[in-house]
Amino acid sequence: MVSQPSVLVVEDEAPQREILVYNLEAEGYEVAQATSGDAALDMAREDSPDLILLDWMLPEISGIEVCRRLKARSETRDIPVIMISARAEEVDRVRGLETGADDYVVKPYSVVELMARVRTQLRRVRPGAVGELLEFDDVSVDTGAHRVYRAGEELHLGPTEFRLLTTFLERPGRVWSREQLLDRVWGRDIYVDSRTVDVHVGRLRKALRNATGTDDPIRTVRGAGYALG
Structure with a gap:
């Protein structure tokens, strides 16, 4: 969710x-x-x-x-x-x-x-968060139906990876720090080690790459965090 x-x-x-x-x-x-x-x-x-x-x-x-x-x-x-x-x-x-x-x-x-x-x-x-269709390049998410597609192929993501991708798609190009992603994806009142973000971003990247066998749309910004595009 x-x-x-x-x-x-x-x-x-x-x-x-x-x-x-x-x-x-x-x-x-x-x-x-x-x-x-x-x-x-x-x-x-x-x-x-x-x-x-x-x-x-x-x-x-x-x-x-x-x-x-x-x-x-x-x-x-x-x-x-x-x-x-x-x-x-x-x-x-x-x-x-x-x-x-x-x-x-x-x-x-x-x-x-x-x-x-x-x-x-x-x-x-x-x-x-209000059931809109989110799109960036060949990646799209129907948040109401909880469906994810890349290049027309449907992907099956875990709930955490789905929330991560939705967050990235809401603000393509924005650099999100690990702490910001923890607050947005896991919640402010839940303690999770910041390195957990790296693990789930890695899973999301793997799912997106496997869909087309091509590029990784998620960018690592050294010392800052992650961004889509």
């Missing part, structure tokens, strides 16, 4: 935060919480969530400033940010989007609509 998308909720008002967390968990997402801008910046850098729900009005550092800093950092700029605000004026919406927010939702909001917006953003960064 593909690991579930992770969402960081940044909201200092407990009732609002609890509503968001409840509905996100009901959708099956892994949810982390932050009540301040400083905490949000630290958690985004350390945990690299798939999506951030960010309230505008935060103590000390505003949500707008948090968004600006997230988008200025190379390690967090690609994380989608949905800004949530009571500011409904067009000038505020424009300011939020120009700061780098990927979407802007006005309070009071429809929970159903907000969850739809969450799914839209996650479909862009985690298509494998």
Whole structure:
């Protein structure tokens, strides 16, 4: 099974935060919480969530400033940010989007609509987690049907190799460290030695090569990790 998308909720008002967390968990997402801008910046850098729900009005550092800093950092700029605000004026919406927010939702909001917006953003960064067809060169994965093909030939992968390939296909060209792959494929709360990643990448490579008897699409980046293509 593909690991579930992770969402960081940044909201200092407990009732609002609890509503968001409840509905996100009901959708099956892994949810982390932050009540301040400083905490949000630290958690985004350390945990690299798939999506951030960010309230505008935060103590000390505003949500707008948090968004600006997230988008200025190379390690967090690609994380989608949905800004949530009571500011409904067009000038505020424009300011939020120009700061780098990927979407802007006005309070009071429809929970159903907000969850739809969450799914839209996650479909862009985690298509494998929402049942999309993933393709790169002659490799394709139907995550809904749990089928893998290379050059038209169906492959039979173990569950860990399937999750690895899906992760690579979601971001072709991105270099994944062993630690990042451990978090994405095995989960943050499970202890696995980082060398286990090498073993399963080796199995995945063997399966992909055996399909066509040709090239290995997975690239080893010395001192950094692995990438597809």
